[in-house]
Amino acid sequence: MIDVRLLRTQPDSVRAALARRAKPDVLEQADHALALDTRLRDITTERDAARARVNELSKQVAELRRAKLDAEAVMAESRALGDREKVLAEEYAQVEAVLRDVLLRIPNLPHDDVTQGMGSDDNQVVRGPEQLPAQFADHQRVPHWETGATLGILDSERAVKISGAMFTMQRGAGAALARALCQYALDRNADAYEEIRPPSLVTTATLTATGQLPKFADEAYSIERDDLWCIPTAEAPLTSLHAGEILDETSLPVRYMAFSPCFRREAGAAGRDTRGMLRSHEFDKVEILAVTTPEQAPAMLDEFVQRVTHLIADLGLPYRLLEICTGDLGQSHHRSFDVEVYAPGCDQWLEVSSVSWFSDYQARRGDIRLRRSGKKGTEFAHTLNASALAVPRVWAAIVENFRTADGSVVIPPVLHPYMRGLTVIRPPQSR
Template sequence: MLDLGFVRDNIDVVKDALEKKGTSAPIDEFEDVDHKRRELIQKVEQLKQERNESSQKIGELKREGKDEEAQEIIDRMQTVADEIKELDEQVKKYNQRLEEIMLQLPNIPQDDVPLGEDESDNVCVKTWGEPREFDFSPQAHWDLGVNLDILDFEKGAKVSGARFTFLKRAAAKLERALIDFMIDVHTKEHGYEEVFPPFMVHEKSMYGTGQLPKFAEDSYKVEDTDYYLIPTAEVPITNMYREEILDKEDLPIHHVAYSACFRAEAGAHGRDTRGIIRQHQFNKVEMVKFVEPEKSKEEFEKLVENAETILQKLELPYRVMDMCTGDLGFTAAKKYDLEVWMPSYDTYREVSSCSNFKSFQARRAEIKYRPEPEANTKHVHTLNGSGLAIGRTVAAIMENYQTEDGEIVIPEVLKNYMGGREKITYQK
C-alpha cells in the first residue's frame, strides 16, 4: 500500500506507475472520496467534541444535584448522538471505499527499472558460466527422471492430479540435500537467521504481504476454515512482524526459511505441463529482510548476490534479469529474476525472484521502527528473494549434470549432503 499523503500529493506519479505497470485502478475516484471523507470527519469530530464536553458537564451537574439542568443537556444531546451515529456510518463507508482504492494501487517502480510491457522487455544485466556443450543429445529432466525411476509423474497424477509428482530415492534425497545445503550457506556464510514457518496462514496475513485481494485465484484456501496454504514463506515470515514497532537496534533482520509452497497457478494451463518446473506444490528456501529505508538498495544487491552464490557453488550457468515495469508485479519497486540454464528448453528458466518492496508491504502490514529515540516511527523496507526454488534446481542439476548414458553426476558441493555419493544411477 502506498502512503495516503503521498498519493494525495503525487497523483500523477501514481497514474504514471499504473501506466508503466500496465494495470489500472479506480484512481479517478480517489480525489472525490478523499475529499468527502475528510469533510465528514471534520463534521463528526466537532460533534464528538461537543458530546465529550457535555458529558463532563452532565456528570458535574448530577454530582451537584442539579438534575433538572442536567436533563436539559441530555435532551439536547440526544439529537447530537443521532447525528454522530449517522455521520459515523458515512465516514465508515468512505473509509472503506478509500481503503479499497488504496489497496488497488501498485507500488511505484524504482527510477532505474527498465520500461517495458512484458517479459520480452526484461533486461539481462549479467550472465555467469557457459551453457555446457553436449557431445550427445541431452535428455529433458522428465525423461531422465522416469528412466532412472526417480521421478514418478503417473503416481503423482494418480494420488493428487496434474502438476503433482513423487520424487523417489536419489531425487527425494537430492531435494532434501539442496534444502539443507542452501540453508547452511545462507546461515553460515551470509548471516541469515533460520526460521521454520507455519504453512497455513489466515486471511489477514495474506493481505499483509499483498497476495490478497488481487491474487485470490492463485491461492489455495482450506475449505470451512480461514486458512490459506502459503504460496511462499514470504507470507508467514513478513507477517511475523506485522503491527509491530521494531527497535532500531534490531535492524536489519535477515531470515531464511524452508517451506513448501502452494500455488493454484490459475491461467497457467498448458504451460510447462511436463516435468517438475511448474507444480501446485513445491519446495523453496526463501530469504526475507527487514531493513532501514536508507539501506534497502544496498541490502537488495546483497540479497541478489546471496542467491547467486548458490548457483555459483552448484556451478550452474545462469543469468540475471532486470524486470521491466510491465513485469514487475503489483508489490515490487524493483525486481531481479535469476534464471538457470536448462538444456531441455534450450534457454534460461527462473529459479529465483528477488524483490525490493520498499515500504509498500511494510505499510500494509504495519511494520515500523523508530529511527531515533524521540523520533516518529517509520515503515521499514522489506525485501525478499528465493534462495532458491528447490524443484527447479533439481531439474537444472539433472539436466546440466547428465551423462551420455543417462546418469546424473552430483555437484561437488552436494556430495557430502548426498552421503558421499558421486552419481545417480539406475537402481532396480
C-alpha cells in the same frame, strides 16, 4: 499499499510513477482512491466535531447531576448529536472499506532506476550468458522428466494418482537431491540469516500484508472452514513475523531464512509446463528475507543478488540475471531481479529466484514500523526477499545439465555432504 498521503499531496508524481507500469486501470484506481480519501476526510472532520461536542455535553451532564440540577435539555442535545454521529460513522465505515480495498489493489510505485517496458520481453539481461545451445551435448538434451523416469527418481504418474494433475513426487536419490538442495541453501546463508520454520497455513491478514490478497485470491489455496490459506511462499509468514511491531532502528536489518512448502493453484497457467517439475501446485523452496531501514534497502538488494547468484553458480549451473522492467514488475515490487538457470533438456531458461525490494509497500500493509533513536514518531520499514533456491526447477536443471552420455546424473560437489555418499545417480541396470 502506497502512501495515501503521498497520493493526496503529490498526485501528479504518483500518477506518473504508476503510469510507468503500463496498466491503464491503475490510474483510474488511483483517482478513485483520491476521491474517496477526500470524502473520508470530510466525514472525519464532521464526525470528530460532533464527537467533541458530545464529550463536552457529557461533562456538563455530570456537573449538573452533581449539583442536583436538571440535565434533560443537555442530554437531548447530546442525543441528537449522537444520532448524527451514528449516521456519519456508518458512512465513514463504508467509505473507508471501499478506500481500503481500492488501495490494497493499487500496485507499488516502481523505483526510478527500473527500466521502462511493456512486459517480460523488455526485461534486461544484466549478467550472464545469452543462450548458446551449441555448447551442450546431445546427452544433455534430454528433458528431466524422461531422465527422472528412467532413473526412477521422479514418479509423476503416481503423484497424479495420489493428488491429481500438476503434483510431482521424487523418489530415492531424487528425493534426497531435493532435500539436499534445501539443506545446501540453508547452510549457505546460515552465517547471517536466522532460520525460521514458519507455519504453512496463515490468516487472511498475513496473506494480505505481502500482497497476495485481495487481488490474487484465485492463486492461493484457501481452507474456508477455518479461514486459513496455504502459503504460496515463505515470504508471507516471514514478512508478517514483525507485523504490528515497532522495531528499534538499531536492531535493523533483520535477516531471516526459511524452508517451506509452497502451494499455488496456478489458475492462469492451465496447460502450461504440464510435464515435469517446472510448474506444480506444491513445491519446496528456501526463502531469504530482510526487514531494513529505507537507507539499508539498496545494499540489501545487492546482498541478495550476490547470495542467490553465488548459490546457483556454485552448483555449476549456467545462469543469467535479469532486471525486471516496469511493465513486468509484480504488484508489491519496487524493484526486482530474476535469476534464471538454463535447462538444456527442455531448452528453457527457468526462473529459479526472484529478488525483490518492496520499499514500504508491504510494511504499510502489515504495519511493520521502525523507531529511530532520539527521533519522535515512527516510520514504515522496508522489506526485501529472494528465493534462495526453488527446489524443483533447480532439481530439473541439475538433472538436465549434469546428465552424462551413459544416462547418469552427476551430483554437484557442493551437494555431496547431503547425499549420503552418493555422487552419481546411475541408471538401474548399471547399478
